[in-house]
Amino acid sequence: MNIVLVPIKELLADNGEFMVNPDCQESLQMSVAFYASIGYHPPWIGYYAGINGSLVGMAGFKGKPIDGRVEIAYGTFPSFQNQGIGTAICQKLVQLAQETVPSVHIMARTLAEENYSTKILRKNGFAWQGNVIDKDDGEVWEWEYKEASKPTEGKEASARGGSPD
Incomplete structure (x- = not known):
């Protein structure tokens, strides 16, 4: 799946193609x-994810x-969910972070479930690191990228060993 990350520009007026x-x-x-509120520091910005010219x-x-850590966030639009697109978007963010700063620790947070x-x-x-308190979301699970491998369908079951149940 060839995901393309299209940068969200700093100013609303410069994002006409997304406003429609x-x-x-x-x-x-x-x-x-x-x-x-935090500044605009490419490539550490937001993106829309596209496949074959469609935003997904x-x-x-x-x-x-x-402190050597960066947090990622991602999601798919409702009509594109459950197709493996979220997995590909996440992989693309990891790749971008590693290409930019190879030593960066890549983190993510999810609801505590x-x-x-x-x-x-x-x-x-990614491996589950534990529960943390997020200033916006309260108690969440924190994850850290641990291995340089391509996503596979069978990997989920083997990765559960160190994850919450």
């Missing part, structure tokens, strides 16, 4: 507001690396 897409309108405004989801970094995002992270080589 109903799937992008809310997240676009949130991204621009986020940039205003969102991806991004929650700011530039701090099993869900699609926990499956996606496991498929991409």
Whole structure:
């Protein structure tokens, strides 16, 4: 699956192609507001994910690396869920982070329960690190990228050993 990450620009007025897409309108405004609060530091920004010219989801970094760590976030638009796209978007973010700063620790946070995002992270080589308190979401699970391998369908079961039950 060939995912292309299309940068979300710093200013709302510079994102005309996204403003007309109903799937992008809310997240676009949130991204621009986020940039205003933390700064705009490419490549540590937000992106829309595309396949064959169609936007299928969102991806991004929650700011530039701090203390050698960077957090990722991703999602697919509702009509594209359950097709492996979220897994591919996550993989693309990991690849971008590693190409930019090979030593960076790549982190992710999920709700403190099993869900699609926990499956996606496991498929991409992330390991559960424990519960943490997120200032916006309360108690969440924190994950860290541990292995440089391509996602595989059978990997989820073998990765559960160190993960929460």
